[in-house]
Amino acid sequence: MKLDVVVPLLVTVLVATAGYVATYLTSLRLARRKDCLDRVNRQLGELYGPLYAQAEAVDRSWNEFCDRYWPIWNASEPVTAEQAAIWRLWMSTVFMPLNRRMADLVVSHADLLREETIPEPLKDLCAHVACYEPVLARWQEDGFDSVQFDDHISVAGDFPRAELDLYVRTSFESLKLEQARLLAQTQRQR
Numbered sequence: 001m002k003l004d005v006v007v008p009l010l011v012t013v014l015v016a017t018a019g020y021v022a023t024y025l026t027s028l029r030l031a032r033r034k035d036c037l038d039r040v041n042r043q044l045g046e047l048y049g050p051l052y053a054q055a056e057a058v059d060r061s062w063n064e065f066c067d068r069y070w071p072i073w074n075a076s077e078p079v080t081a082e083q084a085a086i087w088r089l090w091m092s093t094v095f096m097p098l099n100r101r102m103a104d105l106v107v108s109h110a111d112l113l114r115e116e117t118i119p120e121p122l123k124d125l126c127a128h129v130a131c132y133e134p135v136l137a138r139w140q141e142d143g144f145d146s147v148q149f150d151d152h153i154s155v156a157g158d159f160p161r162a163e164l165d166l167y168v169r170t171s172f173e174s175l176k177l178e179q180a181r182l183l184a185q186t187q188r189q190r
Helices: 003-069 081-108 120-139 161-189
Strands: none
Touching: 003 081, 003 161, 081 120, 120 161
């Protein structure tokens, strides 16, 4: 073959190949970005957003409860039957339903966690909820009227409020920043 035929043919093949490779790499990068954005959206929509909202509801409810009724449990004096009944009412109707929903979110959406293992504040939340279940069941027994502190608390200890709030808030805010960054990149590509 003549060189004046081969060179233009070779250049055409090289340009077409380079165009194909560039298109393929761009499509791959966009698909990966879309996958990342989809995962972040799921993390926010199915786990961290609802978890953050529930944690805020617990905090605000707890603050309202404390403003109105605290201190119920004072180590130096026993509580009254009315104070113990108030505690049981709030735990049964406000705090535990919210806590259960948070624990259920963690369990049902653990695949959306940012970390490779379940973080300690989430483990502590789940343990607290699980260990409060027998306490609530005991409260339902006929004739239960104890005012003893130990009959009204979880063996897992206090609710991990500060640690959980910090974890949930920082995770939510970090994911919102990541979402905004990915959305901005997607908008620039269009």
